[in-house]
Amino acid sequence: MKKYIIRRLILMIPLVFGVTTLTFALIHLIPGDPVELMMSNARQLTQEEIERIRDKLGLNDPLPLQYVRYLTNLLQGDMGISVRSRSPVSYEIAQRLPDTIILAVSSIMLALVFALPIGILSALKRGTWVDTAAMTFALFGVSIPAFWFGIMLMLIFGLYLDWLPTVGQGKTPIEFTRSLILPSVTLSLILLGLVTRVARSSMLEVLSLDYVRTAHAKGMGARRVNFRHALPNALIPILTIVSGQFATLLGGTVVIEKVFGWPGIGRLAVDAIFARDYLIVTNTVLVFATMVILVNLATDILYTYIDPRIRFQ
Amino acid sequence: MKFKTVVIFAALAFVLALSLAPAAADGHCPQEGGTFTIGVDTFLPMDPNTAAHDWTFYAITNINSMLFRIESGQPVGDLAESWDISEDGTIYTWHIRPGMMWHDGNEIFPEGESREVTAHDVVYSIYRQYNDESSIMAADLRNLFVSAEATDDHTVVLTLSGPDAIIYDKARGLTFTAIVAQEAIEHYGDDYGLNPLGSGPFEFVSYSPDEEVVLRANEDYYIDPCLDEVIFRVMPDVPAAMIALEAGDIDWWGSVTPGDDVGRFLDNEDMTVINFGCPVATRLYMSVDKAPFDDVRFRKALSHMKDGEAINAALRGPTHVKGAGTAGPGVAGYVEGLYDEYHSYDPELAMSLLDELGIVDSDGDGWREMDGELLEIPMFAWNSDPAPDYVAAIVDAGAQVGLMIRPEIADPGTNNARRNDGEWGIYLGQGWCGEGGTNALWGRNGWISTLGYVDEEIFNLLDLSAQNLNEEEREGQLQAATTRIAALYFEPAFGFFNIFTVKNNYVKDFFGGEWTLNLVTDDHNVWINEDER
Numbered sequence: 057m058k059k060y061i062i063r064r065l066i067l068m069i070p071l072v073f074g075v076t077t078l079t080f081a082l083i084h085l086i087p088g089d090p091v092e093l094m095m096s097n098a099r100q101l102t103q104e105e106i107e108r109i110r111d112k113l114g115l116n117d118p119l120p121l122q123y124v125r126y127l128t129n130l131l132q133g134d135m136g137i138s139v140r141s142r143s144p145v146s147y148e149i150a151q152r153l154p155d156t157i158i159l160a161v162s163s164i165m166l167a168l169v170f171a172l173p174i175g176i177l178s179a180l181k182r183g184t185w186v187d188t189a190a191m192t193f194a195l196f197g198v199s200i201p202a203f204w205f206g207i208m209l210m211l212i213f214g215l216y217l218d219w220l221p222t223v224g225q226g227k228t229p230i231e232f233t234r235s236l237i238l239p240s241v242t243l244s245l246i247l248l249g250l251v252t253r254v255a256r257s258s259m260l261e262v263l264s265l266d267y268v269r270t271a272h273a274k275g276m277g278a279r280r281v282n283f284r285h286a287l288p289n290a291l292i293p294i295l296t297i298v299s300g301q302f303a304t305l306l307g308g309t310v311v312i313e314k315v316f317g318w319p320g321i322g323r324l325a326v327d328a329i330f331a332r333d334y335l336i337v338t339n340t341v342l343v344f345a346t347m348v349i350l351v352n353l354a355t356d357i358l359y360t361y362i363d364p365r366i367r368f369q
Numbered sequence: 370m371k372f373k374t375v376v377i378f379a380a381l382a383f384v385l386a387l388s389l390a391p392a393a394a395d396g397h398c399p400q401e402g403g404t405f406t407i408g409v410d411t412f413l414p415m416d417p418n419t420a421a422h423d424w425t426f427y428a429i430t431n432i433n434s435m436l437f438r439i440e441s442g443q444p445v446g447d448l449a450e451s452w453d454i455s456e457d458g459t460i461y462t463w464h465i466r467p468g469m470m471w472h473d474g475n476e477i478f479p480e481g482e483s484r485e486v487t488a489h490d491v492v493y494s495i496y497r498q499y500n501d502e503s504s505i506m507a508a509d510l511r512n513l514f515v516s517a518e519a520t521d522d523h524t525v526v527l528t529l530s531g532p533d534a535i536i537y538d539k540a541r542g543l544t545f546t547a548i549v550a551q552e553a554i555e556h557y558g559d560d561y562g563l564n565p566l567g568s569g570p571f572e573f574v575s576y577s578p579d580e581e582v583v584l585r586a587n588e589d590y591y592i593d594p595c596l597d598e599v600i601f602r603v604m605p606d607v608p609a610a611m612i613a614l615e616a617g618d619i620d621w622w623g624s625v626t627p628g629d630d631v632g633r634f635l636d637n638e639d640m641t642v643i644n645f646g647c648p649v650a651t652r653l654y655m656s657v658d659k660a661p662f663d664d665v666r667f668r669k670a671l672s673h674m675k676d677g678e679a680i681n682a683a684l685r686g687p688t689h690v691k692g693a694g695t696a697g698p699g700v701a702g703y704v705e706g707l708y709d710e711y712h713s714y715d716p717e718l719a720m721s722l723l724d725e726l727g728i729v730d731s732d733g734d735g736w737r738e739m740d741g742e743l744l745e746i747p748m749f750a751w752n753s754d755p756a757p758d759y760v761a762a763i764v765d766a767g768a769q770v771g772l773m774i775r776p777e778i779a780d781p782g783t784n785n786a787r788r789n790d791g792e793w794g795i796y797l798g799q800g801w802c803g804e805g806g807t808n809a810l811w812g813r814n815g816w817i818s819t820l821g822y823v824d825e826e827i828f829n830l831l832d833l834s835a836q837n838l839n840e841e842e843r844e845g846q847l848q849a850a851t852t853r854i855a856a857l858y859f860e861p862a863f864g865f866f867n868i869f870t871v872k873n874n875y876v877k878d879f880f881g882g883e884w885t886l887n888l889v890t891d892d893h894n895v896w897i898n899e900d901e902r
Binding site: 086087088089090092093094101102103104108109111112113137140141142143144147148151152155203206207210211214215218221222223224225313314315316317318319320323324330331332 | 406408413414416419422501502503559560562563577578579580581600602603604605606608609610612613615616618619780781782783785786787789808809812813814815816818819
């Protein structure tokens with residue numbers, strides 16, 4: 057197992073390098089000038105001023121030179137400076153990453169707490185009104201646009217009922233928790249629909265297997281069969297889906313972050329693409345890629361705990 | 370004994386009442402304390418050299434002292450108590466307010482160990498901006514700059530090579546020269562914008578990117594701020610921000626309010642809609658150095674084929690302002706009646722001009738051809754509201770006169786790149802408020818010069834006006850430039866739109882932001898009426 061993990065981690069290096077190189081090239085292929093995009097209503101620049109700033113920021117240097125400079129700095133632990141904010145890229149990412157992780161983890165937890173019981177119950181009560189209601193709920197979850205649902209929650213709980221804050225993260229842990237509720241509920245709804253459906257189908261598949269029938273035939277209690285024998289085997293596909301979604305969430309959930317003013321890495325990346333903030337884009341992709349690889353590795357390791365038959369060579 | 374006690378208490382009460390009376394009389398702070406939460410759509414680190422975004426200067430202008438502030442379009446003293454200008458307009462002598470202290474209780478100046486802000490700090494700040502090639506210091510000021518010198522601790526002499534008439538312009542000149550402490554710049558280096566330090570009415574407390582900036586009142590400022598705290602809350606989603614404003618989670622929405630919401634808030638008695646006072650134009654640019662745009666008749670046809678005013682009114686709602694030209698009503702250089710003279714809706718005239726040019730529908734398919742080939746014109750615009758709707762309206766107007774216009778919607782960066790490359794077509798444009806904006810857009814090396822907008826007469830008029838301190842003459846030169854631009858280019862106009870912000874009515878003594886934000890000045894001291902909140 058240890059060897060397997062080390063091998064996977066070593067393989068990560070060329071993969072991340074490839075992703076970074078490709079991103080650096082692609083973002084520079086998109087037409088547009090970061091300096092012009094800095095301009096706002098109050099700061100209006102002439103062509104002469106734009107050229108002066110471009111020169112100073114090294115944006116007029118040949119692309120290979122810019123790339124070598126980027127790589128050299130990266131190897132020394134320096135991700136460079138954001139053209140837009142003029143602050144270190146590592147700072148920009150580090151400031152937002154914890155918020156992204158908190159939002160992702162809380163949404164996943166929330167989704168799992170509701171989706172697993174609903175999905176399992178739906179499978180156990182297949183064809184009944186419970187199943188229909190659960191699947192309608194899941195359909196609602198996967199099909200509702202997140203930005204609309206978020207705005208509706210804000211209107212109801214923030215404006216009309218005045219129970220929860222519409223923006224900000226507050227100063228105390230309680231205020232922070234209160235501010236987390238609306239974005240995480242909004243985000244979890246999408247996951248909830250997906251996980252409920254996967255949990256149901258996975259459970260149904262396992263329930264139809266021979267060993268489950270044998271267990272029932274031996275006179276084992278339904279609860280023991282369902283939860284002791286069927287559920288662990290049904291968890292593998294659920295874990296695959298959840299880890300995939302978790303990796304996606306760590307890449308940021310732009311819509312939710314935007315609606316709730318939540319400072320996340322996804323919003324940072326998207327804003328950087330529009331602002332042609334090349335180093336932010338390249339480095340956020342670097343971070344995304346690393347996180348996806350690490351989450352996948354963690355998922356593979358978790359498989360071995362859920363199903364002891366799985367062994368890595 | 371009892372009587373004596375009563376007398377002592379009565380005397381004390383009288384003395385106390387007397388001591389409180391002046392504050393109540395001048396109404397300085399009817400209520401002290403509270404947090405003023407400002408919603409903005411974007412916020413960047415607060416280094417005045419590099420902070421390119423408008424709303425970031427809301428914070429900078431409260432953390433840092435400025436030499437002067439702009440209030441209702443006029444410069445008023447801040448760090449400079451007063452100033453003199455030489456007769457030829459090239460020497461500015463700024464008299465620095467004594468006793469202004471740098472914020473303390475931070476890494477640079479521990480509590481009680483601050484020092485006075487002096488003329489040397491002002492000189493340092495000006496040179497820091499001037500010497501930094503990547504700073505956004507306006508080229509017009511940079512080009513005229515000769516020297517800045519501290520003749521004593523409280524006097525700065527700024528020498529220019531020629532007079533600068535737009536030195537006070539809200540978008541140019543010295544308006545964005547915030548005074549910084551050399552110790553802080555040297556200590557923080559590139560991270561200064563994350564740890565700004567100044568001498569303004571509010572001290573920097575914390576900055577969380579894409580989330581919030583927190584400032585607290587500077588008790589050592591020469592005016593006591595009524596507010597305890599100011600928070601800038603970043604809210605990129607405008608509909609969500611409007612809900613937060615109504616819920617009272619933000620007290621003022623400081624970024625641009627969409628037209629529909631302006632209409633809604635105008636009817637809301639708990640809110641006040643505030644006009645920025647600098648109408649912004651929406652217009653079309655085109656490749657004026659390439660056929661058929663190089664013929665004024667074609668440009669004229671484009672201008673008359675569309676009902677610009679109706680389109681603008683529909684898309685901008687109550688923010689729409691009728692007009693045309695380089696500047697809107699209330700801004701230097703505005704020319705009344707320009708819209709009716711050059712841009713009125715007259716599709717018949719548009720069609721006759723196209724016929725005259727030989728751009729006709731010869732094969733009867735409903736679309737006009739030029740030199741025997743279908744004339745299909747790309748129209749470039751950015752991909753956020755309401756730009757695509759303007760494009761749709763122009764495509765429709767073109768179809769009415771037989772001109773095929775092909776929409777090319779892209780993100781602003783791609784759009785800018787096309788313009789820089791001088792790609793042939795029509796471009797939707799928006800922005801450029803004020804006199805400085807007029808220069809940056811239409812002046813020498815202006816933003817649209819790549820499309821062929823190069824006319825020496827216009828450049829000269831704008832150069833002359835930028836250095837003319839006689840207001841009447843300058844206005845005449847600007848109006849002449851505006852009229853020449855209209856007659857020469859016929860750049861099809863839709864009209865202007867006002868930028869509005871919205872505040873809750875419990876925010877008092879607040880007159881709005883004008884790119885910079887003055888919360889505490891000699892004339893204003895913003896406070897929150899907690900009873901009304």
